[in-house]
Amino acid sequence: MAGTAVRRRLTWRLATVAAVTAEARTARRLSLRIDGWEGHLPGQHVDVRLTAPDGYQAQRSYSIASAPGSTTVDLVVQRIDDGEVSSYLTEELRAGDELELRGPIGGYFVWHADLDAPLQLVAGGSGVAPFLAMLDHHAATGSGVPVRLLYSARSLDDVLGRERLEQHAGRGVGVTIALTRTQPPGWAGLGGRVTPETLRDHVWPPDAEPRIFVCGPTTFVEAVADGLVAAGHHATAIRIERFG
């Protein structure tokens, strides 16, 4: 079943927006209902296509932020200044609207719950979206695999899935949030950018042989990946998803 989810020829299809909810200051969670959805694996994404009345099309990829067992397929969309697609998705789209998409896509940036290795997640900004799916799936499957999340965000208002991450922390997931620009008074998490020292202190050490997923803006993920390799992690244990 998991295999068929990634080995099927893809077609564009219509999803119906079940709900649009605020996920952070400039991010919205789009909860979608999709007839005949075959299920997905945590880490997979969909391509969303918008078509203007004159036929002009724009296409973007968004990670699926909900676990495979969720009743809706959720995307978390961060509004980007001048972003022609993200502005529409975060400001114009309403419950009941339809959205054209294809997916689920990709079997490489996927966490399989039967993998024994400790799980290390490193996110920059909205790169945390696929990890929300992985963490929910980790909880839903009752996985005993130890998990750590290191999440870099600009400010507390930019943190996606904050309540849910607190719940995961409460069940034993190591959640470390680094706020790079502003920290609220009494902030107990990290401040400033993720450095090689941050990686050393908050990532499973190389001898624990973790499976590492890194997702975020290109410059962030490449700096993190370089730091992890310099710290002794095998490049093949690190899976990267850049979103430019």
Added chain:
Amino acid sequence: MTVESRRLDGNAAAGRLADVFAFDATVARTRCGGCGTTAPLGAHHVYADAPGMVVRCLVCEAVVLRIVRTPGHTWLDMSGTAALDIPDGDPS
């Protein structure tokens, strides 16, 4: 923007490649025709702001694959791919 900051990876090409291939290309181990490096396509570098999508080797940056859509056609240039190893099962 610098070349480095425009860089994506094979995951970004997965939807486009699914138009062409019946298998998930991101897990297919792809051998670079330039330097011989073999890695899942998902780990290769992708530049998506050209007229098409250009997949480059993660080690030597040689062009491994190009895919371009024109009205009514999809063009696939795999002259930089020495081999594709497509797994049968569910990879982990």
